[in-house]
Amino acid sequence: MxxxxxxxxxxxxxxxxxxxxxxxxxxxxxIRTNPAEYLAELIQIKHVTKSQVIRRANLTPSIGYQYFDGKRRPNRARIIALGFGFQLTLTELNTMLKRTGYAVLYAKDEWDALVIFALSQRFDLNRTDELLYQYGLGTITDED
Incomplete structure (x- = not known):
């Protein structure tokens, strides 16, 4: 089709x-993809392990594996963190957000704008969190 x-x-x-x-x-x-299904799809596409993604996403293993197993649904910030864990591009992360039912990164939102900048500069999650914190916007890993 x-x-x-x-x-x-x-x-x-x-x-x-x-x-x-x-x-x-x-x-x-x-689009009816649940986050766990999409995460499994990305594991295959990106040729990474769950543990690599969880570590790079700064997630505790117990919570990270629950996201992959579908026992917990990650919120938008956690999806973004997982995007950093997969080392996605901006386009790939926006696709991930759409496919998991969340709004894409929006350039007119200052938090989102800094995340867009960080992705464009290929920052890792820690450096992105430092940037967000520098501007008084919290961090990706602290968002709930």
């Missing part, structure tokens, strides 16, 4: 007279 463009789906929603009309037509277009 060919994936439909987001703009096409958006237009279908806008022009529908009832929810059933687009929900039925678009059922196969909705």
């Amino acid at each position: 060919v994936e439909r463009a987001t703009k096409e789906l958006f237009n279908e929603i806008k022009h529908a007279s009832e929810a059933d009309q687009f929900m039925t037509n678009m059922a196969t277009s909705f």
Whole structure:
């Protein structure tokens, strides 16, 4: 099946007279990947181990493995931390955020803007947290 463009789906929603009309037509277009499924997919794509990702994401092993096993759902900040653990690019991290049901990084939000900058500069998570802290915005690892 060919994936439909987001703009096409958006237009279908806008022009529908009832929810059933687009929900039925678009059922196969909705992204339903849960975080654990997407993390497993990334493990295969990036050729890394869970322990490598967990360590680079500054997560405790018990919590990190619960994310990978689907026993806990990571919040947006933890997804971003995991993105650093996988050493994702900005585009890859935004895809990860979308696929796991979270908002992409937004350049008009100062916290997000610094994360975008850090990713663009290929900072690791520790250096990114230092940057966020420097601007009084907390850190990725402290966000809940």
